[in-house]
Amino acid sequence: MTEKSKFQTVVREIMATSVTRVVLSILLGFFFGGIFMVLFNENVVATYSTLFTTPGDTFVAAFNTIVDGYGALLRGAIFNPEGRDLVAMFRPITETLRMAAPLVMAGLGLALGFRVGLFNIGGTGQIVMGLAGATWVATRMELPPVIHMIVAVIAAVVCAAAWGAFAGFLKARTGAHEVIVTIMMNYIALDFFTWMLRTKGLLLAATGGGTPKSDPPAATSMLPTLFGDMYKIHIGIFIAIAATFAYWLLMERSAIGYRFRMVGHNANAARAAGIKVESTFVWAMAVSAAFIGLAAANQALSNPGGITTSLNADIGFDAITVALLGGNSAKRIAAAGLLFGAFKAGSPAMQVVGVSPEILGVVQALIVLFIAAPPLIKAMLRLPEPAAEQKVVA
Amino acid sequence: MNIITRNSAKFLSIAAVAALALSGCSAAAAPELDYKACAVSDEGSWNDKSFNQSVMDGLMKAKDELKVQTADAESNSAEDFAPNLQQMVDANCDITFAVGFNLVADVNAAAKANPDVKFVTIDGWSEGNANLKPVNYAMEQSSYLAGYAAAAYSTSKVIGTYGGMQIDAVTAFMDGYYYGAQAWAADNNTTIKVLGWDPAKKTGDFMGDFTPNSAVSKTIAATQIQGGADVILPVAGDQFGAVSEALDEAGSAGVMIGVDKNIALTSPEYADKMLTSIEKRMTTAVFDIIKGIAVDKVDFSGDAYLGTLANGGTALSDSDKITGDLKTKLDELSAGIQDGSISVRP
Numbered sequence: 016m017t018e019k020s021k022f023q024t025v026v027r028e029i030m031a032t033s034v035t036r037v038v039l040s041i042l043l044g045f046f047f048g049g050i051f052m053v054l055f056n057e058n059v060v061a062t063y064s065t066l067f068t069t070p071g072d073t074f075v076a077a078f079n080t081i082v083d084g085y086g087a088l089l090r091g092a093i094f095n096p097e098g099r100d101l102v103a104m105f106r107p108i109t110e111t112l113r114m115a116a117p118l119v120m121a122g123l124g125l126a127l128g129f130r131v132g133l134f135n136i137g138g139t140g141q142i143v144m145g146l147a148g149a150t151w152v153a154t155r156m157e158l159p160p161v162i163h164m165i166v167a168v169i170a171a172v173v174c175a176a177a178w179g180a181f182a183g184f185l186k187a188r189t190g191a192h193e194v195i196v197t198i199m200m201n202y203i204a205l206d207f208f209t210w211m212l213r214t215k216g217l218l219l220a221a222t223g224g225g226t227p228k229s230d231p232p233a234a235t236s237m238l239p240t241l242f243g244d245m246y247k248i249h250i251g252i253f254i255a256i257a258a259t260f261a262y263w264l265l266m267e268r269s270a271i272g273y274r275f276r277m278v279g280h281n282a283n284a285a286r287a288a289g290i291k292v293e294s295t296f297v298w299a300m301a302v303s304a305a306f307i308g309l310a311a312a313n314q315a316l317s318n319p320g321g322i323t324t325s326l327n328a329d330i331g332f333d334a335i336t337v338a339l340l341g342g343n344s345a346k347r348i349a350a351a352g353l354l355f356g357a358f359k360a361g362s363p364a365m366q367v368v369g370v371s372p373e374i375l376g377v378v379q380a381l382i383v384l385f386i387a388a389p390p391l392i393k394a395m396l397r398l399p400e401p402a403a404e405q406k407v408v409a
Numbered sequence: 410m411n412i413i414t415r416n417s418a419k420f421l422s423i424a425a426v427a428a429l430a431l432s433g434c435s436a437a438a439a440p441e442l443d444y445k446a447c448a449v450s451d452e453g454s455w456n457d458k459s460f461n462q463s464v465m466d467g468l469m470k471a472k473d474e475l476k477v478q479t480a481d482a483e484s485n486s487a488e489d490f491a492p493n494l495q496q497m498v499d500a501n502c503d504i505t506f507a508v509g510f511n512l513v514a515d516v517n518a519a520a521k522a523n524p525d526v527k528f529v530t531i532d533g534w535s536e537g538n539a540n541l542k543p544v545n546y547a548m549e550q551s552s553y554l555a556g557y558a559a560a561a562y563s564t565s566k567v568i569g570t571y572g573g574m575q576i577d578a579v580t581a582f583m584d585g586y587y588y589g590a591q592a593w594a595a596d597n598n599t600t601i602k603v604l605g606w607d608p609a610k611k612t613g614d615f616m617g618d619f620t621p622n623s624a625v626s627k628t629i630a631a632t633q634i635q636g637g638a639d640v641i642l643p644v645a646g647d648q649f650g651a652v653s654e655a656l657d658e659a660g661s662a663g664v665m666i667g668v669d670k671n672i673a674l675t676s677p678e679y680a681d682k683m684l685t686s687i688e689k690r691m692t693t694a695v696f697d698i699i700k701g702i703a704v705d706k707v708d709f710s711g712d713a714y715l716g717t718l719a720n721g722g723t724a725l726s727d728s729d730k731i732t733g734d735l736k737t738k739l740d741e742l743s744a745g746i747q748d749g750s751i752s753v754r755p
Binding site: 091095097098099103106110209213226227244247318319320323325326328329360363364366367368372 | 447452480481482483486487488489491492493495496497498499500501514515522574575576615617618
């Protein structure tokens with residue numbers, strides 16, 4: 016077994032994790048997250064000095080901290096019974112949906128790449144190139160409403176797809192590993208976009224000085240909000256739902272998807288069966304990045320302030336965890352996106368009760384670790400397949 | 410949740426009494442005042458030893474001395490501003506401080522959407538919202554003194570400055586620094602070179618963000634040191650580690666000028682490299698605003714507060730590197746700026 020195919024086996028096994036194990040990993044993630052929360056909470060730390068005389072204090076403080084912290088997460092992400100009016104009470108769930116939309120879009124894209132055996136770490140770069148395209152259309156072109164928005168979304172998708180396809184082309188042509196290529200291309204994209212934002216006549220705001228920031232996107236190009244000024248949630252969530260359906264159609268019901276999966280399963284067999292593996296790599300990277308481009312459009316066209324590089328909001332990396340959690344199923348990717356969207360929406364509420372939001376990053380990382388660890392450890396220790404062992408015994 | 414918080418507060422105070430002799434880590438007591446003051450940070454953390462921290466110190470001082478309740482949220486990116494502000498409204502904050510110019514659009518939107526909640530914008534402005542109080546500083550005044558001192562202290566007669574972003578709250582420092590240095594040159598019939606900012610052309614060196622001690626920051630500092638600068642003023646929160654490294658790597662005996670807080674005190678490890686600091690006393694302003702409303706029961710007003718040399722909102726830190734004639738001269742200049750006989754932007 017070569018190193019590369021082993022790497023792909025690991026990714027494939029991670030993607031094939033059963034729902035039960037995913038749910039267990041999530042529960043374990045929250046459990047250990049709670050331990051971290053307790054260890055570093057100042058109320059609990061204050062009871063350490065009396066840990067051996069009145070251990071009850073420590074346990075009560077620890078319990079309260081966990082209830083406070085995860086309670087705040089629920090209040091910030093789903094429903095806030097303490098809200099001042101009904102609008103405020105229901106705001107959290109709309110925020111979760113709003114934050115989840117780009118994670119779902121980008122998660123679908125990365126999952127598609129993984130299933131073709133391409134470990135696309137270039138989500139950030141592809142989002143940033145998408146941002147560049149959308150920003151150009153949204154701030155430098157004048158078009159009628161709706162059409163302007165559609166053109167801006169298409170620009171984001173095309174720019175991101177082209178950036179992804181280039182990485183695929185380098186892999187197909189030169190054999191350069193896509194992990195290295197896409198990571199490096201992230202920096203090129205970030206610096207390129209910053210340069211465009213800094214340069215007068217390109218994307219720099221008309222009133223801007225030395226700060227890399229564009230004009231606000233034209234009103235005609237913005238994604239319309241669903242409830243007017245009441246909530247921030249916009250039609251991005253419907254685009255995410257449509258993207259989930261499109262992903263399912265493409266991967267499960269189309270000939271292209273079949274070819275993608277075949278190359279991902281065994282590139283050599285696919286080649287023997289007459290599939291052009293190299294061009295499939297290029298196309299798969301392009302389609303993968305196209306989904307990520309949707310996330311870019313979502314970010315650029317929903318922010319009434321100017322557009323900056325920081326709007327990529329690390330979605331390119333967060334979406335990797337979404338894709339690994341979501342595995343091979345479109346529905347599961349959407350569910351994973353919702354979970355991490357809830358994390359993003361709930362983190363300010365956790366800060367307010369004094370729990371550092373980094374805890375959520377720890378929980379997120381732990382969940383992925385629990386899912387990814389078994390295949391990884393197996394590959395690292397070169398343990399034999401349990402199934403193969405059984406066969407020998409039988 | 411309130412009950413739970415009260416419970417943990419109760420247990421905390423029991424523990425605090427028990428641990429009284431042990432350490433000072435459990436000094437917090439139960440808040441008593443029915444007033445909640447909150448703050449949302451600019452990009453960067455509360456313990457940046459500079460801009461954000463000054464506000465947090467004010468909030469903590471109000472918590473300790475006035476016993477008000479507090480809540481706070483850090484913003485990791487511009488995307489966090491609006492949700493964090495919304496969170497403060499939902500947490501029933503009586504007043505919320507939005508720290509930094511970058512939050513100006515979001516805090517105005519929040520003030521407009523919640524007319525019964527009070528907001529304060531530091532370095533921002535109000536777009537006609539009566540429930541939003543702008544807190545601004547005439548940083549060019551104290552920076553003028555710093556520029557004069559830097560020019561006098563420099564042996565190469567080349568000094569440098571750079572900013573985080575090219576926004577008025579940053580360039581005010583750089584304007585004052587530039588003109589103060591030129592004033593020293595005029596007084597001594599010589600010339601001084603200021604790297605990194607040209608107030609006439611409005612061009613200069615900027616990092617593009619406020620990332621603490623970033624590689625970009627160090628590169629700019631190293632370039633200015635290479636250009637001969639031996640006094641450097643970085644106007645971007647905590648960049649003193651980056652400048653200090655750049656100075657050491659170049660083998661330069663140069664110094665830097667702190668911003669926002671007295672950096673020689675907040676980061677004693679750099680004390681021997683600090684010429685002085687240009688203090689922007691946000692801690693005082695935050696504390697005074699909270700105290701005014703919560704304790705003295707003064708009605709909230711949307712009128713802008715402007716910190717100047719005259720009202721002590723801004724000043725140069727005391728420094729053992731600025732003594733004798735130079736100190737006397739700086740006091741004269743300060744008096745001149747306060748009575749209007751000296752224009753800091755000629």
